[in-house]
Amino acid sequence: MSASVKLVAGYKPPVGGGRTQEFWSKDRITAIRYAAQHGVERTILSRPRARGRLLDRLAIRDLDPRELSELARKLGPEGIDRLDVDAGVDFAEVHLRVPVYLGDMSFGALSGRPNIALARAADAAGAVVGVGEGGLHPEVARCRNIVIQWASGRFGIDRYMLRRGLAVNIKIGQGAKPGIGGHLPARKVVGEIAKLRKLPPGSEALSPAPHHDIYSIEDLAQRVKMLRELTGRPVIVKTAATNQVGFVTLGTARATAMGIIIDGAGAGTGATPRIVRDHVGMPVDYAVPVADRLLRENGLRDGFLVIGGGMISSGEDVAKLILLGANMANISTAALIAMGCIMCHICNTGNCPVALTNTIDSVLKLDIDWAVARVVNWLRAIERTLKLITYALGEDNLQKLVGRRDLLELYNADEYVAKVVGVELAEPGQIAWYSDPGDEPVPREVYMEAKTPVLGMGGYVPGYTTPAERPLDLLRIEAAQVTRPSVDPYREEIDLTVRLPDGTVYEAPIAVPCLEEPLAEAAEALGYPLECELMERPYAIALPPGIEPPQGTTLIVVDEELRGRGGRSKPWLEEWVVRLDDEAWSSGIRSDIAIVAAGDLRSAADVYKLLALGADLVSIRRPFRWLSRKIAGWPSERRREAYENTLIAITWELKLLMGAGGLTSYQSLQGNRWLLRSLDGEVAQRLHVLVAGE
Numbered sequence: 001m002s003a004s005v006k007l008v009a010g011y012k013p014p015v016g017g018g019r020t021q022e023f024w025s026k027d028r029i030t031a032i033r034y035a036a037q038h039g040v041e042r043t044i045l046s047r048p049r050a051r052g053r054l055l056d057r058l059a060i061r062d063l064d065p066r067e068l069s070e071l072a073r074k075l076g077p078e079g080i081d082r083l084d085v086d087a088g089v090d091f092a093e094v095h096l097r098v099p100v101y102l103g104d105m106s107f108g109a110l111s112g113r114p115n116i117a118l119a120r121a122a123d124a125a126g127a128v129v130g131v132g133e134g135g136l137h138p139e140v141a142r143c144r145n146i147v148i149q150w151a152s153g154r155f156g157i158d159r160y161m162l163r164r165g166l167a168v169n170i171k172i173g174q175g176a177k178p179g180i181g182g183h184l185p186a187r188k189v190v191g192e193i194a195k196l197r198k199l200p201p202g203s204e205a206l207s208p209a210p211h212h213d214i215y216s217i218e219d220l221a222q223r224v225k226m227l228r229e230l231t232g233r234p235v236i237v238k239t240a241a242t243n244q245v246g247f248v249t250l251g252t253a254r255a256t257a258m259g260i261i262i263d264g265a266g267a268g269t270g271a272t273p274r275i276v277r278d279h280v281g282m283p284v285d286y287a288v289p290v291a292d293r294l295l296r297e298n299g300l301r302d303g304f305l306v307i308g309g310g311m312i313s314s315g316e317d318v319a320k321l322i323l324l325g326a327n328m329a330n331i332s333t334a335a336l337i338a339m340g341c342i343m344c345h346i347c348n349t350g351n352c353p354v355a356l357t358n359t360i361d362s363v364l365k366l367d368i369d370w371a372v373a374r375v376v377n378w379l380r381a382i383e384r385t386l387k388l389i390t391y392a393l394g395e396d397n398l399q400k401l402v403g404r405r406d407l408l409e410l411y412n413a414d415e416y417v418a419k420v421v422g423v424e425l426a427e428p429g430q431i432a433w434y435s436d437p438g439d440e441p442v443p444r445e446v447y448m449e450a451k452t453p454v455l456g457m458g459g460y461v462p463g464y465t466t467p468a469e470r471p472l473d474l475l476r477i478e479a480a481q482v483t484r485p486s487v488d489p490y491r492e493e494i495d496l497t498v499r500l501p502d503g504t505v506y507e508a509p510i511a512v513p514c515l516e517e518p519l520a521e522a523a524e525a526l527g528y529p530l531e532c533e534l535m536e537r538p539y540a541i542a543l544p545p546g547i548e549p550p551q552g553t554t555l556i557v558v559d560e561e562l563r564g565r566g567g568r569s570k571p572w573l574e575e576w577v578v579r580l581d582d583e584a585w586s587s588g589i590r591s592d593i594a595i596v597a598a599g600d601l602r603s604a605a606d607v608y609k610l611l612a613l614g615a616d617l618v619s620i621r622r623p624f625r626w627l628s629r630k631i632a633g634w635p636s637e638r639r640r641e642a643y644e645n646t647l648i649a650i651t652w653e654l655k656l657l658m659g660a661g662g663l664t665s666y667q668s669l670q671g672n673r674w675l676l677r678s679l680d681g682e683v684a685q686r687l688h689v690l691v692a693g694e
Contacts, residue, residue: 103130
């Protein structure tokens with residue numbers, strides 16, 4: 001090895017402490033590192049919390065956390081190992097000691113040496129690892145417990161590679177970016193990565209959103225059978241947790257696949273648009289119980305593996321996920337944390353400071369032996385926690401506890417969520433938790449380059465792992481996963497044209513506040529409506545939520561800011577839009593009126609959700625107010641350009657969200673509440689949408 005190479009063989013302080021709370025906090029990172037150093041977890045079982053994931057609000061009936069910790073202390077690691085308890089699972093032709101699937105992190109997203117460390121650790125600890133999309137690293141190919149991925153880009157795929165693993169994984173989607181394709185930046189496609197992906201060095205590796213030969217459950221079944229016959233290996237399917245995940249699970253089981261990986265919202269990745277990461281798909285603890293129940297009701301549960309992933313960090317998480325209905329856990333981010341990830345969210349840049357996601361030609365290299373030891377210890381710690389919990393529940397085999405939701409109690413949630421998840425509600429409460437709005441800046445790439453922000457890693461689900469500002473944040477957006485094809489806005493047209501009842505046509509449903517002339521000029525150049533011009537129409541009126549419009553009104557601007565100080569009282573803007581939309585339909589006048597939602601709205605996700613709830617146009621004011629202060633001293637032409645870039649970026653993000661759900665036009669989005677699911681039952685009732693998992 002060259003003298004200039006710098007080996008990373010230790011932990012650096014985690015970043016944390018940013019503006020936005022996230023799931024992977026310093027405390028959680030510290031807990032994972034403790035397990036990776038000592039081979040046992042510092043906390044075996046926690047008491048239910050008032051906030052956070054459903055997993056955090058669940059308790060295992062009749063197990064006392066203090067007593068379990070005391071038992072762990074008395075037994076010690078060696079004593080736990082001697083317990084006559086099997087915490088493993090049968091996977092293909094191998095019995096795994098620990099029910100953990102490490103994956104699917106590609107050679108390219110990771111820098112090679114981390115891929116080797118994960119594969120070696122999986123062999124040593126009795127787990128299994130997915131190699132991800134992008135070719136098979138030669139050293140990884142030497143390991144036994146690997147799964148080869150068949151993804152939409154098919155980079156580096158051939159029949160010989162497909163036969164190197166225990167199984168083949170057809171990747172339909174992933175939790176961090178449901179309904180959109182993969183993206184490996186050109187700066188990372190060099191050397192061996194370019195060679196294995198069979199791409200010219202320095203070119204971007206773009207995976208299409210859908211497989212172009214899988215547009216239905218029937219197509220999926222054909223691919224499962226084809227790959228099984230070609231390779232002689234069992235096949236599993238990886239999908240994001242979306243509204244139709246239960247039906248995708250049934251279709252996968254009927255296709256004779258060995259199992260399904262359900263990857264939940266908040267899962268990690270090397271690079272994804274922030275707007276998709278934060279708003280699309282549902283968390284895994286809503287999805288797994290539904291998949292398990294549907295499989296049982298259709299006689300397809302026996303012998304079929306359900307693997308759940310997305311923000312799983314501990315043995316306790318794995319145990320609860322298994323009780324909810326999974327056989328195994330899909331864990332990626334926590335494994336990277338065990339190898340030194342500090343959660344700096346720059347995976348896509350190739351400049352990882354701990355040598356996990358940097359470019360392969362970087363002088364900074366991960367010490368493979370150190371990393372293998374840490375991951376093996378961490379997996380041993382999870383295995384020991386699972387053995388203890390299984391033993392304490394009076395069983396000798398963890399798989400006997402799959403789907404035992406009767407052993408769980410849910411706290412600080414509502415009856416609607418409890419019913420969907422199938423768990424007894426022990427203490428009622430509200431899933432949603434709110435905080436005062438912040439003054440979030442508009443990223444520079446938005447107003448300077450018209451680009452959507454791209455981030456690495458995950459763990460951010462508003463109102464669930466982090467506070468929400470409003471009920472709108474508790475709504476999760478649908479993505480297409482096999483039941484219908486997603487639409488790739490890079491390659492296909494998405495029509496945002498809006499025609500109001502009076503015949504006026506706009507290029508997009510994004511109304512623009514009349515803050516200053518350069519912003520108005522930018523809106524007019526793009527063909528977007530201006531708020532002030534909308535109010536100049538006859539029979540137009542602006543009212544705060546809670547006030548009924550007079551008869552004969554044809555354009556209703558529901559402006560939450562007309563309430564003035566203390567304007568956050570009920571009803572919310574989103575509630576009133578739903579009410580006005582429903583009343584107009586029941587009165588037979590919906591085609592004669594236009595509803596405009598306006599207020600302190602923030603992003604394309606707000607636009608999407610309000611359109612789906614029933615608005616015709618949506619005005620988002622917060623980013624333009626912030627930007628008007630930021631660029632106040634700029635020349636008029638530069639200000640106009642910054643506003644135009646921002647509008648273009650917001651429009652592009654709206655297209656990304658629509659494409660993820662397979663929508664090709666504004667007409668297929670407007671008023672389509674089926675595209676939304678709520679993480680909170682009370683919010684679902686107020687906004688007339690279904691609970692996630694229904």
